[in-house]
Amino acid sequence: DVCARMDAVEGEVGAYLLDTREAALAEANRVDTKIAAGEEISFLAGIPGAIKDNICTKSVRTTAGSKILESFIPPYDATVITKLHAEDAVILGKVNLDEFAMGGSTENSAFQPTHNPWDTSRVPGGSSGGSAAAVAAGTAIWALGSDTGGSIRQPASFCGIVGLKPTYGRVSRYGLMAYASSLDQIGPLTRDVTDAAHIMNVIAGHDVMDSTASKAAVPDYTEALRADVKGLKIGLPKEYFVAGMDSEVEASVRKAISDFEAMGAEVREISLPHTDYAVSTYYLIAPAEAATNLERYDGVSYGARVDGEDLVDMMTRTRTEKFGAEVKRRILIGNYALSAGYYDAYYLKALKVRTLIQQDFTRAFEEVDVIMTPTAPTPAYKIGEMSNPLQMYLQDISTVPVNLAGLPGISVPCGFTAAGLPIGLQIIGRPLAEETILRAAYAYE
Ligand code: GLN
Numbered sequence: 522d523v524c525a526r527m528d529a530v531e532g533e534v535g536a537y538l539l540d541t542r543e544a545a546l547a548e549a550n551r552v553d554t555k556i557a558a559g560e561e562i563s564f565l566a567g568i569p570g571a572i573k574d575n576i577c578t579k580s581v582r583t584t585a586g587s588k589i590l591e592s593f594i595p596p597y598d599a600t601v602i603t604k605l606h607a608e609d610a611v612i613l614g615k616v617n618l619d620e621f622a623m624g625g626s627t628e629n630s631a632f633q634p635t636h637n638p639w640d641t642s643r644v645p646g647g648s649s650g651g652s653a654a655a656v657a658a659g660t661a662i663w664a665l666g667s668d669t670g671g672s673i674r675q676p677a678s679f680c681g682i683v684g685l686k687p688t689y690g691r692v693s694r695y696g697l698m699a700y701a702s703s704l705d706q707i708g709p710l711t712r713d714v715t716d717a718a719h720i721m722n723v724i725a726g727h728d729v730m731d732s733t734a735s736k737a738a739v740p741d742y743t744e745a746l747r748a749d750v751k752g753l754k755i756g757l758p759k760e761y762f763v764a765g766m767d768s769e770v771e772a773s774v775r776k777a778i779s780d781f782e783a784m785g786a787e788v789r790e791i792s793l794p795h796t797d798y799a800v801s802t803y804y805l806i807a808p809a810e811a812a813t814n815l816e817r818y819d820g821v822s823y824g825a826r827v828d829g830e831d832l833v834d835m836m837t838r839t840r841t842e843k844f845g846a847e848v849k850r851r852i853l854i855g856n857y858a859l860s861a862g863y864y865d866a867y868y869l870k871a872l873k874v875r876t877l878i879q880q881d882f883t884r885a886f887e888e889v890d891v892i893m894t895p896t897a898p899t900p901a902y903k904i905g906e907m908s909n910p911l912q913m914y915l916q917d918i919s920t921v922p923v924n925l926a927g928l929p930g931i932s933v934p935c936g937f938t939a940a941g942l943p944i945g946l947q948i949i950g951r952p953l954a955e956e957t958i959l960r961a962a963y964a965y966e
Contacts, residue, residue, distance in 0.1 A: 599696020616651030646676030671920025678945025689927035693728035751785035756889035812855025896945035
């Protein structure tokens with residue numbers, strides 16, 4: 522069972538920041554009582570999962586992977602947690618992430634590294650690295666992650682599992698600790714596509730507590746898996762298949778695409794001409810929003826406080842001591858881009874380019890139903906290998922455009938390197954077309 526598995530491998534993997542097994546067992550016993558009483562139970566009842574530690578859980582410590590929230594206990598549940606509890610799903614624990622979801626390897630966690638279960642000398646990806654590693658290691662059946670610029674899809678790809686970033690607004694962000702509010706979405710990481718559809722059935726939908734939540738009706742995502750992919754029009758953006766991509770990744774992705782052709786899908790080359798600007802645009806907009814969102818950690822209202830001579834000194838000491846290097850870097854970049862003399866040159870320009878990137882996708886989706894790319898340019902790298910932040914940012918080339926355009930994207934395993942490392946295929950859909958990308962992923966897996 523999952524608990525035995527946790528005892529056996531968690532020491533090597535390090536996915537969990539907090540083990541809430543006892544509460545989970547009590548919850549599972551309640552499900553047993555329901556079954557014994559002949560009550561109907563939900564599909565997810567008693568199924569154990571893990572929650573990324575930037576999603577608030579009432580009375581259960583939630584750290585965002587940061588020292589500044591080391592002992593923060595939320596007074597409320599995120600909407601997704603309320604919905605999961607309503608289905609009697611059980612929560613085994615809170616899992617590791619890059620501090621405030623800033624990163625792509627989980628090495629920016631203030632607490633511990635997480636190891637990739639396929640090769641423990643390698644990173645699990647990030648920032649939802651704990652979520653992906655737990656599912657891949659079998660220490661959770663499902664997990665929730667958050668994806669601002671790839672943080673569900675890229676760790677899913679590195680760990681050989683399925684990860685879905687829903688359309689912006691499809692899942693409520695209420696109770697998700699904000700990183701970049703115009704990009705953040707919560708989504709599932711699961712062993713297969715059917716499980717992703719099951720979790721989506723529970724967490725998707727409107728929420729009065731999130732003003733950006735979509736009012737569109739929620740379809741039955743598992744029902745959507747039945748249709749095939751005959752006649753599905755697949756676009757391959759030529760800008761994504763360029764030099765610099767790992768050759769084994771490219772070969773696996775191209776093989777997957779020919780498998781789709783064999784199933785009756787039509788493949789054509791398309792162009793997303795502003796792709797080259799996506800990483801720079803993202804690394805202006807996301808830090809700008811982050812700098813603003815993280816202003817609340819001031820030693821007064823939330824989390825840790827380091828005493829000082831006066832108020833300003835207290836705030837300065839708290840933020841200096843408790844935020845990690847990457848978070849500080851983003852706050853500096855963000856405030857710089859937003860400052861009076863530079864706003865037009867950087868932040869405003871980034872917003873304009875974001876619109877051009879969105880328009881690239883709108884035009885492409887007049888021609889094709891889905892777009893396929895590698896999820897990440899390389900398989901999982903060694904812990905400590907990606908020491909230069911810029912080099913790490915460039916890894917996000919295939920995932921960040923999807924967030925900038927607010928589209929749904931899924932990563933599905935599409936093979937292994939000769940060294941046995943998993944490779945992921947990314948399938949991108951039109952707004953609110955989760956059904957289409959789930960169906961395509963299901964037909965393939
Ligand atoms: N790697 C990206 C970043 O560091 C994406 C993170 C995310 O999606 N939360 O911002």
